[in-house]
Amino acid sequence: MKVSDLVALDVRFPTSVTQAGSDAVHTDPDYSAAYAIVRTDAGDGVEGHGLTFTIGRGTEVCVAAIEALKPFVVGRDVDDIVGDWRAFSLSLTNDSQLRWIGPEKGAIHLAGAAVINALWDLHAKREKKPLWKVLADMSPRQLVDVVDFRYITDALSPDEALDLLESRAPTRAEREAELLRDGYPAYVTSVGWIGYDDATIERLCGEAMADGWSAMKMKVGQGIDDDVRRARLLRALLGPENRLMMDANQKWDVDEAIASIGRLAPFDPYWMEEPTSPDDVLGHKAIAHAVAPVRLATGEHAHNRVMFKQFFQAGAIGFCQLDACRLAGVNEVLAVLLMAAKFGVPVCPHAGGVGLCEYVQHISAFDHIAVSGSLDDRMVEYAGHLHEHFVDPVEVRGGRYVLPAAPGYSVQMQPASLAEFSFPHGTYWAS
Amino acid sequence: MKVSDLVALDVRFPTSVTQAGSDAVHTDPDYSAAYAIVRTDAGDGVEGHGLTFTIGRGTEVCVAAIEALKPFVVGRDVDDIVGDWRAFSLSLTNDSQLRWIGPEKGAIHLAGAAVINALWDLHAKREKKPLWKVLADMSPRQLVDVVDFRYITDALSPDEALDLLESRAPTRAEREAELLRDGYPAYVTSVGWIGYDDATIERLCGEAMADGWSAMKMKVGQGIDDDVRRARLLRALLGPENRLMMDANQKWDVDEAIASIGRLAPFDPYWMEEPTSPDDVLGHKAIAHAVAPVRLATGEHAHNRVMFKQFFQAGAIGFCQLDACRLAGVNEVLAVLLMAAKFGVPVCPHAGGVGLCEYVQHISAFDHIAVSGSLDDRMVEYAGHLHEHFVDPVEVRGGRYVLPAAPGYSVQMQPASLAEFSFPHGTYWAS
Numbered sequence: 001m002k003v004s005d006l007v008a009l010d011v012r013f014p015t016s017v018t019q020a021g022s023d024a025v026h027t028d029p030d031y032s033a034a035y036a037i038v039r040t041d042a043g044d045g046v047e048g049h050g051l052t053f054t055i056g057r058g059t060e061v062c063v064a065a066i067e068a069l070k071p072f073v074v075g076r077d078v079d080d081i082v083g084d085w086r087a088f089s090l091s092l093t094n095d096s097q098l099r100w101i102g103p104e105k106g107a108i109h110l111a112g113a114a115v116i117n118a119l120w121d122l123h124a125k126r127e128k129k130p131l132w133k134v135l136a137d138m139s140p141r142q143l144v145d146v147v148d149f150r151y152i153t154d155a156l157s158p159d160e161a162l163d164l165l166e167s168r169a170p171t172r173a174e175r176e177a178e179l180l181r182d183g184y185p186a187y188v189t190s191v192g193w194i195g196y197d198d199a200t201i202e203r204l205c206g207e208a209m210a211d212g213w214s215a216m217k218m219k220v221g222q223g224i225d226d227d228v229r230r231a232r233l234l235r236a237l238l239g240p241e242n243r244l245m246m247d248a249n250q251k252w253d254v255d256e257a258i259a260s261i262g263r264l265a266p267f268d269p270y271w272m273e274e275p276t277s278p279d280d281v282l283g284h285k286a287i288a289h290a291v292a293p294v295r296l297a298t299g300e301h302a303h304n305r306v307m308f309k310q311f312f313q314a315g316a317i318g319f320c321q322l323d324a325c326r327l328a329g330v331n332e333v334l335a336v337l338l339m340a341a342k343f344g345v346p347v348c349p350h351a352g353g354v355g356l357c358e359y360v361q362h363i364s365a366f367d368h369i370a371v372s373g374s375l376d377d378r379m380v381e382y383a384g385h386l387h388e389h390f391v392d393p394v395e396v397r398g399g400r401y402v403l404p405a406a407p408g409y410s411v412q413m414q415p416a417s418l419a420e421f422s423f424p425h426g427t428y429w430a431s
Numbered sequence: 432m433k434v435s436d437l438v439a440l441d442v443r444f445p446t447s448v449t450q451a452g453s454d455a456v457h458t459d460p461d462y463s464a465a466y467a468i469v470r471t472d473a474g475d476g477v478e479g480h481g482l483t484f485t486i487g488r489g490t491e492v493c494v495a496a497i498e499a500l501k502p503f504v505v506g507r508d509v510d511d512i513v514g515d516w517r518a519f520s521l522s523l524t525n526d527s528q529l530r531w532i533g534p535e536k537g538a539i540h541l542a543g544a545a546v547i548n549a550l551w552d553l554h555a556k557r558e559k560k561p562l563w564k565v566l567a568d569m570s571p572r573q574l575v576d577v578v579d580f581r582y583i584t585d586a587l588s589p590d591e592a593l594d595l596l597e598s599r600a601p602t603r604a605e606r607e608a609e610l611l612r613d614g615y616p617a618y619v620t621s622v623g624w625i626g627y628d629d630a631t632i633e634r635l636c637g638e639a640m641a642d643g644w645s646a647m648k649m650k651v652g653q654g655i656d657d658d659v660r661r662a663r664l665l666r667a668l669l670g671p672e673n674r675l676m677m678d679a680n681q682k683w684d685v686d687e688a689i690a691s692i693g694r695l696a697p698f699d700p701y702w703m704e705e706p707t708s709p710d711d712v713l714g715h716k717a718i719a720h721a722v723a724p725v726r727l728a729t730g731e732h733a734h735n736r737v738m739f740k741q742f743f744q745a746g747a748i749g750f751c752q753l754d755a756c757r758l759a760g761v762n763e764v765l766a767v768l769l770m771a772a773k774f775g776v777p778v779c780p781h782a783g784g785v786g787l788c789e790y791v792q793h794i795s796a797f798d799h800i801a802v803s804g805s806l807d808d809r810m811v812e813y814a815g816h817l818h819e820h821f822v823d824p825v826e827v828r829g830g831r832y833v834l835p836a837a838p839g840y841s842v843q844m845q846p847a848s849l850a851e852f853s854f855p856h857g858t859y860w861a862s
Contacts, residue, residue: 025525025527025530026528026530026531027527028527028528029527029528029531030528054528054531054532055527055531056528057526057528057529058496058499058528058531058532058539059532060495060499061492061495061496061499061532061538061539062532064491064492064495065489065492065538067491068488068489068491068492094456095488096456096457096458096459096460096486097457097459097460097486097487097488097489098488098489099457100457100460100485100489101485101489101490101492101493101537101538101541102537103681103709103732104710105536105537105710105734106533106536106537106538106539106540107492107532107537107538107539108489108492108537108538109537110532150684150708151684151685151707151710151714153684153685153686153687154684154685154686154717253581253582253583253584253585254582254584255584255585256584276582277581277582277737278534279535279536279582279734279735279737279738279741280582280737280741281712281713281741282712282740282744282745283585283737283741286585301534303536303537303710304710306708306710306711306714307710309713310710310711310712310713310714314713
């Protein structure tokens, strides 16, 4: 069975109209996806679907980058890809010419994520399992063989990774049963977008608590006095026992972050997210030391395993918020999960956007079953937007994700949604 | 005067045929450019030309990214841009939607560099000065106002930058006269590409020494025994008094770099360049401590000022090799020059490729005149490829760059070269 085609689509949802998703830096996001479809010559109609999340303008650049990867995928034997995931990943992330426009960052890396995830989706569908189960059924050795260890061996060697996975293997079944029974804990982001007024926040917060949510995130960074006012409002609504996360979306410089977090600390943030540039490992370290015991979280813009390695080595973050499609797909996510487990940093993946919740439910379930073996301080982000566009949307019940059962990696969109929101010629954008 | 058009071109030279430019990681580069032309409604035929350097595949992704910047440039008043360079730069590097596919890295940042540099080229041509002279004639306050200080104020405040520039201002004229008289010191890279056999290296090395070169770079990283053999050859050819730089092009993991540099240290490398991942600040720091007194150099893949800030703060590098079109053009280069001066790290810009020598001669001349005020440990890279395609090619005499005199930023290509090497429809590629 060979890959017969790789199709790249530009899909944009007009979320800026309602300010859903707005934050201090991304003031008008149109949640979008550079979307990849892998087809084969098997004649069974099974396709692999993957996407990388974007927020409007620039999606077309990622689509061009997916097109650039086409020669590395089309014509490849699917069993060869599945038989050596590491080599396949390297062929996309370390091509001798394409790497120059990264390396391992920016549009080309985002495109690699969409394509690599599409191949994992195809594989999981052929196995007739949800992706988390495909991974949870792989042996420690098979999992280690997926990972590209270039540049991280000073933090985690393949042998250490193997030992870690083997130590969790005997008890995988217990944790799988636990998650199938109870679901995976989650928190909700869609109550506190920065473009929402107080009345909207109050209403959404009340609705969320009624639905069983006990952890919520608010956006900060649009002016510290306003941030403090909103934090006071949210904390009053939530009471002292519920968790309130705060997210500055990279708005502050280092010294400004330290001062701002000092003002917000009385409202007991469970974490302070993206206080400054996502590239600034040393800046996060300085902030973390200054604001302890408030813990920092970052990761949605950390572009590869080398960045996470340094955040872990520096003790700069208390929570790892890896992104399933900014890292180069399942392969690089696995590298980061393994390092996080070694360094004892809980992984609470970035979600929301479009398709991210669908993705990361698989990642966190697998992490618990086979890698970290713990739910302490771990929650998956949830935002209630755009799930209706997916064939197998996430299901959340009582503030927890219900483990997905459908085969694949869950980001396949409804054909009608692709037709309506393809940019610029879909029916929505053309009209 | 308004910008009436921004044209993006994909230009590729088939350098992989001769292995010119080959290294341990980039084994078959076709030196290329995503090329931007800014036109105005002035009717005087003056255009701004800028490029970002690429190595073949993926250039089309950067061209798509330049196209994505078109709405931020076309229709803008040129005097408004020149009157607030910082705001213009921010409009390209921090757009609320486009930044998601970076932020400030990868294809979109490379594209920003091409466009920002094209505007500086236009401005310099209108001023009828070479770019270095435009910058050298700006006041300290005007220069500070160009810089985007977001995320670097913990290392360098605007006031510190102003003080630094003012301290050099009274003696600018002396250094300008010195450079006009003597040129700027350089070293040559084009003798030691990894794809060259020993006989070729011996011949090119001999020719270079005859031409007055006393500093040369070799590529390493294709196997330590082979690296040692080649290092021995080069050191024997150069004698003990000449400088031999070594460049591993990101080939090694941290521990491997320490071991390899240990093997190469007896051949007295003037610096060891790109020993590992360009994202790995902490890795460079660990290597630097382990291999001292050998000094590390990096920067051609350091994507923004936040990365350089950390390299400086960590004491991880002995030489700063900023790239004129990986950083977001003149503006971000200026930020890095200022930080390098504060931290006392000499700037030896990355060049070679296509157009990079043309660019960086301006950067280093300005750095000496107005920022660092020193030539100690400072050299501009030189490679003898592809200069014939430029309207105002670099001139090198006795191992030194002759300061450019023609107005602009020197990367405007000959129309015939654009016609021949445009990809895929230029006459070379079509045939």
